[in-house]
Each structure stands twice: as structure tokens, then as C-alpha cells.
Amino acid sequence: MREFDYRRAHDVAGAVALLGADPDARFLGGGTNLVDLMKTGVERPGRLVDVTDLPLDRIERTADGTLRIGATVTNSDLAVHPEIRHRFPALTQAVLAGASGQLRNMATVGGNLLQRTRCAYFTDVTSACNKRDPGSGCPAIHGEHRNHAILGASEHCVAVHPSDMGVALAAFDARVTYETADGTGELPLADFYLPVGDTPHQETALPPGALITGVTLPPAPVAAHSRYRKVRERASYAFAIGSVAAALDVRDGVVHDVRLAFGAVASRPWRAHAAEAALTGGPATADAFAAAADAELAAAAPLPDNAYKVTLIRNLVVAVLSELAEEATR
Template identity: 60%
Template sequence: MRPFAYHRATSVQDAVTAVADRPDAVFLAGGTNLVDHMKLGVIAPSLVVDVGHLPLTDVELLPDGALRIGADVRNSDLAAHPLVRSRYPVLARALLSAASGQLRNLATTAGNLLQRTRCVYFHDVSTPCNKRTPGAGCSAIDGYVRYHAIFGASEHCVAVHPSDMAVALAALDADVVFHDTDGEQRMPLGTFYRLPGDRPDRDTTLPPGALITAVEIPPPPPHAVSTYRKVRDRASYAFALTSVAAELVLDDGTVTSVRVALGGVAHRPWRAHRAEDWLTGSPATEDSFRAAADAELDGAQPLRGNEFKLGLTRGAIVAALSSLAAGRPR
């Protein structure tokens, strides 16, 4: 690990000021992703600003019914919170499906949103990687692609976003709240992440030097049910080959509202708008769910070596929605 300066921020404003005009500075909270990358040489910041002790650990219900989650709330605490478990089970399930208990005890809400891809070529500094070094090339395209994208990839990058929590938040239409030199700002999670294009090194649209301070989730629709389904190579501590976050509202067997987001298939949490459009107003049957999944997957572009993700994702969508329609989320 290369030498770096360390600053313990005393406030949100102090943290933002400390990294102003320092493009190679980073924020440190739980450190479960950042420290690994510093050890591997993937990133070598000259300044690390510690924000892990700032008063950003509250989970509170807002007057409009939204839930505000502080940026430094630990994943374990968030998954166990009564308001999350009762109002947003999809989020609790997503958090509990991610990593080990030890990691969840350290990982924070903001850090989870900002974690980098688990592409093996991104982590191996001896191989070319456009996400790590723009213009170097993409080793994955002609390499090992089992875990890589079937949606939204480019000739410059085919990696996927690793977060489970972010997929659930995408399905819940969450907002990201952040501070920059102009004060508090916010943006929808749907515009927070970006596809790789020709700049895969840029994971998000967050302004340089901005600090995430909270995530806000709107109140769930009346009678909504939700779940998270994750398919992986082993039963625990593995990243998703594909995953589904789904929220469903039914009226006499008809879908009146549905939100679906997919994980493990794109550079960002993939909102399945085609499937949602197809399902709204349709009967809540397995045939409808399969047709909606097919409508979404019509736009997929699998790589040679990960075509199996098409059938895997189709099955996961149908299983998640069928369990919700049957009143047995799993």
C-alpha cells in the first residue's frame, strides 16, 4: 500500500472542503471495499478522509411517509430495522443476501452504493482494464465473462455492478442525498448510476468531491408486497449471477402496480421497465410473468459464455413475482 495523508472529518462540510480540488482524494467509512482496492493497487489516493464517525447513522420516518437512511448506517443495522422489515422487505432481504455477517457489520449505506465491480480483470492490475485505466482496453471482452453484463455494456466495458442493496433501492425509486460545495443536493437512484459508454471508469453521476449523506425511500404503495431473489454459485457469500428486486400491488388478481429491478446483469442496477409496462393491467399469472420477463430479455445482448444468464434471469423474475402473487414471498 502506498503512503497517503489521513484526515478525520469533524463535519460534513469539513469532509467536503477537505477533498475540494483533490481529485485523488477518497472518503472512508466502513472501508470494506476501499481498503481492499488500496491493498491491491487498484486505487492509490493521496488523501483519505474518514467520515465513518459522522452523525449520519439515523433511520427516520419523515413527515411525508418517506424513510431517510443515514449514509453511515451499517448494513446489519439497516436489515434489522423494524421499519425496513415491515415496509420494505425487499431491502431487508437484499441486505441479508449480501456478504458475511462480519462485513455487514462494517459496510455502510453509502459505501454499498459506491462499491466497485468485482470483475477479476479490474482487480488484477497486471491486466488491461478501461475501468481502472481509461484507454487501456478491456480484458474481459475476450476473456472470462461468466459474471458479466447482458444489458447496457459497451465495447469498452462489460462489467456489472455488485451491490444487492442498490438493486432493491432501484426498485423502490429511492433518492440519493449528497452534499457538495453548494450544500445539500439530491438525485433519483435511476440517474445516479451510469452505463459504461466510453468512460467506464465513471460509475456514477455524483459530482466530484460530493459526499453522500443519506438515502430516502418514498412510502410504499398501499397493499404492496415485495421480495428479493438472488441466484448465485453457492448458498452464501457470493455475488449474484442474476438477482430480482420486485414490488407488486394486485387488485382482484390484476397487476395495478409493479416495479422490478435486476442485479448482476448490467453496469448498474437494471430497472426492468419493459417488463413493468407489459405487466401493468395484466393478470397476475405465471404466463403473464413469463411474457413480461421475455419482453425485458428481448433487449439483452449476452456475451459468448454468459448466454445462460437469459434463462436464469427469466426464471428468477417469474419465481419472484409468482411468490408475491401467491402471498408467499421468498
């Protein structure tokens, strides 16, 4: 591991200033992803700015019902918070489906959003990888890609984003707040992650030197009736090979409101707008759910070894929405 400087920040402005003073610096939260990447040589920061002492570890409700989640809130604390459990159960389920209990105790909300792909070519510094070494190629396309993207990929990168939490946040129109030397900013999560295109190494729309300070969740009554379902290759701690965050409001057999997002299918949490549009105002039936999934997955471009994900996601959508629709009639 490369030698590095270590500083502990005690206020947001000081953290931003410390990072701005060193172009090779990185913010350190729980370190559950960054430290691993440092050990393998993928990340080689000259300075770590520890932000765990910043006053960003609270979840607060505003007068209009918006939830403000601080960037250093741990995944464990997020999952058990009463407001999250009751108003956004799919978010609680997504967080609990991710990693192990020990890692959730360390991992932070801000760090979760910024975690990097687990593609084996990315994490192996002896391999080519456009995300790690722009212009070197994407060996996954003709190599091992069973768990890679079927939506939104390009000839330059087919890696997927590993976050479970991010999938639920995408379904509920979360926004990311941040601080820079020039002041405060905010990005919808839908715009936070950049399309892969020909620059897969540029992963987010955060300005240079920005510190994520929190995530906001606007009121969403439909979210109270939501679920997160994750499929993985083993039942214990593992990343998804496909997941769905769904919320459904059914009235007299008709879909009044619906939210859908997919995980492990793209370089970012994938909001299923086409499926939502196909469902809204229509019948809450298994056939309608399948047709909506097909509408979203029509854009899929699977590789030879990951075409199974199209069927997997379709079946997940039908199963989860059918369960939610049945519960609405009880």
C-alpha cells in the same frame, strides 16, 4: 500499499473541505471495498477522510412517510430496522443476502452504492481494463466473462455492479442526497449511475468532491409485499450471478402495481421498466410474468459464456412474481 494521509472528519462541511483540499483524497466509511482496492493497487489515494463520526447514522421517517437513511448507517442496522423490515422487506432481504455478517457490521449505505465492480480484470493491475485505465481495452469480452453483463454494456466494458442493496433501492425509486462545497444536491438512483458508453471509468453522476449524505425512500405501499431473490455460485458469502427485486399488488387477479429490478446483469442495478409496463393492468399469471420478462430481456446482448443469465433472470422473475401473486390470494 502507498503511504497516505489520514484525517477524521466531525461534520459534513469539514469532510467536504478536507476532500476538496486534496484531489487524490477519498472518503472512508467501513472500508470494506476501498481498503481491498488499496491493497491491490487499484486505488491509490493520497488521503483518506474518515466519515464514520459524521451524524449520518440514523434512519428517520418524515411526516409524509418518506424514509431518510443516513449514509453511515451500517448494512446490519439497515436490515433490522423495523420500518425497513415492514415497509420494504425486499430491501432487508437484499442486504442480508450481501456479504457476511462481519462485513455488514462495517459496510455503510453510502459505501455500498459506491462499491466498484469485482471483475477480475479490473482488480488485477497487470491486466488491461478501460474502467481502471481508460483506453487500455476490455479483455473480458474475449476472455473470462461468465458473470458479466447482458444488459446495457458496450464494447468498452462488460462488468457488472455488485450491490444487492442497490437492486432493491432501484425497484423503489430511491434518491441519493449529497453535499458539495456549493451546497446540497439530490439524484434519483435511476440517474446516479452513468451508462457505460465509451467512458466506463466515469461510474456515477456525483459532482467532483461530493459526499453522499443519505438515501431517501418515498412511500410505496406495494413495497410491503416484496421479495429479493439472489442466485450465486455457492450458498455462502458470494456475489450474485443474477438477482431480482420484485413487489406486486394484485387485485381480483389483475396486476394493479408492480416493481421489478435486476442485479448482476449490468453496470448498474437494472430497473425493468419494460416488464413493469407489460404487466400493469394485466393478469397475474405465470404466462404473463414470463412474457413481461421476455419484453425486458429482448434488449439483452449476452456474450458466449453468459447467455445463461437470460434464462436465469426469466425464471427468477416468474418464480418470484408467482410466489407474490399466490400470497396475495391467501
